[in-house]
Amino acid sequence: MAGLDAADEARHSPRPKLFLSYTRADIDQAGNLRKILEANGFEVWWDQLLEGGVNYLPTTEAALEGADCVVVLWTERSVDSSWVRDEAQRGRERGCLVPVTLDGTMSPLGFRQIQLLDMSNWSGASDAPEITKLVNAINGQVAANAGESGMAAPKASPAPISSVSSAPAKEGVSRRALMTAGAGVLGAGAVFAAWQQGLFSSGDGDAFLSMAVLRFANLTGGEDQIWFSDGLSNELRQALSRNPRLRVSAPTSSNASDGDDDFAIGLALGVSSILRGNVQQVGETVRIYAELLEVDGGVVQWSESYDRNFSDVLGLQKEIAAAVALSLVARIASDRAARSSVEEQEGVGGTEDVRAYEAFLRGEALYALGPGEEIKRSALDQYDVAIGFDPQYAAAHARRANTLAAIANSASDPDEVGRLFDQSIEAARRAIEIAPDYAKGHLALGYVLNFGRMDRAGAYPHYKRAEELAPGDADTMRSVATFYSFGNQRALAMQMIERVVELDPLNALAFRSAGFVALFAGAFDQAIAYMEKALELNPSLANSFYAIGAAKLALGDDVGARDAFEAEAIDLFALPGLAIARRRLGDEAGASEAFSKLVSDYGDSGLYQQAQVLAQWGESERALAVLTRAFDKGDPGVLLTTNDPLLDPLRGEPGLDRLLLRLSS
Structure with a gap:
């Protein structure tokens, strides 16, 4: 209790309270920085305040939990400190972390999605520009957290606070496929806006640069050759997105406006630079032209043409990605930092066998064609070919796992579903065994354990690892x-989904996922806004009207909810909503008709939806009995139980608590 009391007292301190995390090897710089921050109006806690005989752990924990902001000092020495990493992790979890590099060292994996303030050239003076930026960053973070907690904002410190703003930002379809597709108040708004406006700049402009990799033109001729040019641009995009100094738009948005002027696409994406090019194969020779251009003004920042043997294409791909990254990063960082950012981003999970690479790209082109089982099996064949050429090709194993899970989701025979998920787990584990730091391997295993085996506890560490390894990949972050x-x-x-829609602003699926995230977070107005944006981008997007209806039910707009459910194209989601909304509006006959149709058309495949209706109707005992059957049968809908607003009438029921324990076991 003492620790909690200390944390509560700290939160109500007259001055913003900072926790300074550092390693003892950097104590001189840390001590100087502490004095300067205190002179700027902050109360700074660091471990030198500990007196003899004080129990270190609870005292430190209380200070960490009570801090308005955690400032972590990364150096070549501190990145190896487990104490500093743990303190930084807690600051990140609380949403109050401001990371600083004192010597140009990058943040370790797991912290690179938070922009780094570069103080490697700091003179040590209290009036240096780096100090102003640090004070502004801390004030912005403190103000954002004060606003979220509902407390009054802390008193302004002598240094000015940068102005920031937060922009709001049935038949033939299997039950499992519908649920997994459907699963497919912005907490960090002020901080993210500050990030966008350069609060964390390194002295030569923004500390990161935004860019898009457009689809490379196919000059070889023939639609059957597009797979290679598309594959090359996607691989370049992935390589560049691993660089923490670059913010790279996601592929769906980058390709969403094909046919438009390239600069119009860049403006629509809100990026500062675009990479475009063309590819032509002439016999065994690959001819590639690539150019990097500023969106504002069209200035060519870098360009190059290459004639290489097809067998050299993998090395050429790395060469282009490195050249582009250096050209961009050198504008915002020292030459050393720019080269370091490129050297640290060597891809994992790849292959050196061009035959395996070619087969993999063919598989990717097939996988992207759509959800049909025949198409997915054709893609699977290509991934198997790639693995045949290179059994150590982790990316191919991970994609094989994804494809097997996709086929399982559309299968109806329980035995076949089980076999396919077993094979998917095996393939994902093989990908991780080959390349432990390959994010998509962890993501593949997390997905199949969660949706295929209902093993949330087993899936969690793999989703967590994917987050740490690929903070700049929108598709990974969305999942x-x-x-x-x-x-x-x-x-x-x-917080994460806000960044996803920033990276992928033209992708309806990104906004649909954001809508569900907001729905489960209880941010119902935001859920509606996200879903309306998704429908603006794709008016036929399944499940979007369902989420709007659920949010409107939670807001008490029963008429609006009914109208939304009536617009939902998938009966499995429309019918339960109609049964609830109609009952609320006094239409007992219509409500009973919708519920009866749900039961007759879907039977045990709709157990979770039946439980939603019964919970909303006030029949808690029946709802819990049906929900228990859904858990017993492995209904994927039960994964939503923890935060589904339609089950809120059951909160506090011992029967529900027992079921929730099964999700965490």
Whole structure:
């Protein structure tokens, strides 16, 4: 209790309270920085305040929990300190971390999605520009957290606070496929806006640069050759997105406006630079032209043409990615930092066998064609070919796992579903065994354990690892945020999904996922806004009207909810909503008709939806009995139980608590 009391007292301190995390090897710089921060109006806690005989752990923990902001000093020495990493992790979890590099060292994996303030050239003076930026960053973080907690903002410190703003930002379809597709108040708004406006700049402009990799033109001729040019641009995009100094738009948004002027696409994406090019194969020779251009003004920042043997294409891909990254990063960082950011981002999970690479790209092109089982099996064949050429090709194993899970989701025979998920787990584990730091391997295993085996506890460490390894990949972050939104990390999920829609602003699926994340976080107005944006991008997007209806039910707009459910194209989601909304509006006959149709058309495949209706009708005992059957049968809908607002009438029921324990066991 003493620790809690100390934390509560700290939160109500007259001055913003900072926790300074550092390693003892950097104590001189840390001590100087502490004095300067205190002179700027902050109360700074560091471990030199500990007196003899004081129990270190609870005292430190109380200070860490009570801090308005955690400032972590990264150096070549501190990144190896487990204490500093643990303190930084807690600051990150609480949403109050401001990371600083004192010597140009990058943040370790797991912290690179938070922009780094570069103080490697700091003279040590209290009036240096780096100090102003640090004070501004801390004030912005403190103000954002004060606003979220509902407390009064802390008193302004002598240094000015930068102005920031937070922009709001049935038949033939299997039950499991519908549920997994459907699962497919912005907590960090002020901080993210500050980040965008350069609060964390390193002295030569923004500390990161935004860019998009557009689809490379196919000059070879023939639609059957597009797979290679598309594959090359996607691989370049992935390589560049691993660089923490670059914010790279996601592939769906980058390709969403094909046919438009390239600069119009860049403006729509809100990026500062675009990479475009073309590819032509002439016999065994690959001819590639690539150019990097500023969106504002069209200035060519870098360009190069290459004629290489096809067998050299893998090395050429790395060469282009490195050249582009250096050209961009050198504008915002020292030459050393720019080269370090490139050297640290060597891809994992790849291959040196061009035949395996070619087969993999063919598989990717097939996988992207759509959800049909025949198409997915054709893609699976190509991934198997790739693995045949290179059994150590981790990316191919991970994609094989994804494809097997996708086929399982559309299968109806329980035995076949079980076999396919077993094979998917095996393939994902093989990918991780080959390349432990390959994010998509962990994501593949997390997905199949969660959706295929209902093993949330087993899936969690793999989603967490994927988050740490690929903080700049929108598709990965979208999946991780959705997973987190099912459990007790809803605030983190909201922060992550905001960045996803920033990276992927033209992708309807990104906004649909954001809508569900907001729905499960209880941010109902935001859920509606996200879903309306998703429908603006794709008016036929399944499940979007369902989420709007559920949010409107929670807001008490029963007429609006009914209208939304009537617009939902998938009966499995429309019918339960109609049964609830009609009952609320006094239409007993219509409500009974919708519920009866749900039971007759879907039977045990709709147990979770039946439980939603019964809970909302006030029939708690029946609802819990049906929900228990859904858990027993492995209904994937039960993954939503923790935060589903339609089950709120059951909160506090011992029967529900027992079921929730099964999700965490």
